[in-house]
Amino acid sequence: MSHTHSEWKRKQQHLRQANRMVSKDRSRALRQAFSDGSLRKTAAFDVCKRHGIVAEQLEERNEMKETPLIREVADGDARHVEWLLEAGADVNAKMTNEMGFSALNQAAYFGNAGCLKQLLKFKADSCVMDAYGGTSLVAAALNGELECIRVLLQAADGKFFEGSKSAEEGKDGDKKTPYIDKATFNGSTPLMKAALNGHFACVRFLILAGANKGPPFSLSFPLPHTHLHVAKRAIPHSLARAHSLSLTH
Numbered sequence: 001m002s003h004t005h006s007e008w009k010r011k012q013q014h015l016r017q018a019n020r021m022v023s024k025d026r027s028r029a030l031r032q033a034f035s036d037g038s039l040r041k042t043a044a045f046d047v048c049k050r051h052g053i054v055a056e057q058l059e060e061r062n063e064m065k066e067t068p069l070i071r072e073v074a075d076g077d078a079r080h081v082e083w084l085l086e087a088g089a090d091v092n093a094k095m096t097n098e099m100g101f102s103a104l105n106q107a108a109y110f111g112n113a114g115c116l117k118q119l120l121k122f123k124a125d126s127c128v129m130d131a132y133g134g135t136s137l138v139a140a141a142l143n144g145e146l147e148c149i150r151v152l153l154q155a156a157d158g159k160f161f162e163g164s165k166s167a168e169e170g171k172d173g174d175k176k177t178p179y180i181d182k183a184t185f186n187g188s189t190p191l192m193k194a195a196l197n198g199h200f201a202c203v204r205f206l207i208l209a210g211a212n213k214g215p216p217f218s219l220s221f222p223l224p225h226t227h228l229h230v231a232k233r234a235i236p237h238s239l240a241r242a243h244s245l246s247l248t249h
Contacts (some may be wrong), residue, residue, distance in 0.1 A: 029163065044086035053080050058089045065097040066106075073107040078114035085122040091124050100131030101139075108136040108152065111145035117154070126156040126179070131183035141190035144199030148191075153180060153209055181212045 041119045048054045054068045069089040072080045081103075085091060104124045107115040116136075120126065129135055139158070141146035150193045158174035178187060191211040194202040207213055 016158075017186075036146055041088045042084060044083050045088070048083050048087055049079070051083075053084065054087075057062070058084065058087055059093065061096065064094045067093050067103075069093065069094060070101065070106050073103045073115040073119065074110050076110065076112040076115060077101045078112070078118050081115045081118045085118060091119055091122045092128055094128075094130075098131060100129075102128045102130070102136075104128060104136045105130050105134070105139050108145060109139040109143060110150045111140070111148055113142060113145070113147040113151050116148055120151070120155045122175050126152060127159055127161065127182075133183070133190075135179070135182050135190075137179065137190045138184060138188070138193055141194040141199065141202055142197060144194065144197060146205060149205060150200055156180075178212075180206065180209060196242050223238070 018121060045054070045058065048058075048068070053072065054060065058069075059067050062071060064071075066074075067089065069081065069091070070093065092102055092104075092105045095106075102107070102124070104116065104119050104126065105128070107113075108118060126136060131141070135152075137149060137152045139151060158178040159179045161179065161182045177183075181189050181191075183192075188196075189211070191203060191206045191213060194206060
């Protein structure tokens with residue numbers, strides 16, 4: 001009897017030890033999965049589905065050719081944006097239409113600085129351009145979104161453009177265009193966009209941040225006479241107004 005009990009006890013100890021080893025292996029696997037982000041992504045995706053942010057896929061498109069991420073940054077809900085990014089949404093995806101906006105372009109255009117910060121936190125490319133060659137800074141300047149301009153310039157510090165591509169400062173001796181002066185394909189810089197639309201605070205901020213202010217602007221492509229005429233009149237007026245604002249604040 002004692003021999004049988006001792007054998008049973010040894011077996012139970014062996015099974016408990018085996019179970020502990022299995023539990024440790026399972027816990028280790030779960031910790032590894034969490035550290036790799038897979039569980040976090042799955043949980044975030046489920047949250048997105050429960051809240052109706054996605055139907056079935058992270059990169060599904062609506063009638064505007066927007067992904068859920070591009071749509072949500074336009075709506076301005078930074079919490080929804082964070083969930084989508086945690087779930088693994090493509091932070092640099094673009095609208096597949098004639099605009100070609102990325103989520104960063106969209107957030108800047110609608111002035112949603114909180115969403116902009118979330119995108120940049122998840123390594124959005126501040127140099128990505130829309131179908132017209134405009135950066136997110138151009139989109140923010142167009143609508144006078146000062147806080148977005150601040151966020152973008154801080155994120156793009158030290159970045160330059162060479163042709164249609166971005167480059168880091170100091171890689172070679174070739175002339176590069178600073179991020180702040182990157183123009184659209186028709187030659188409109190962020191400063192010009194702000195000036196043309198009367199966003200004087202933005203003009204002032206861009207000038208103080210080092211934007212090239214002339215004379216008057218270097219256009220890579222000729223603009224229609226009426227547009228150029230308006231620009232020549234609007235820019236000096238905006239610069240004068242911006243200068244007066246800098247003296248009074």
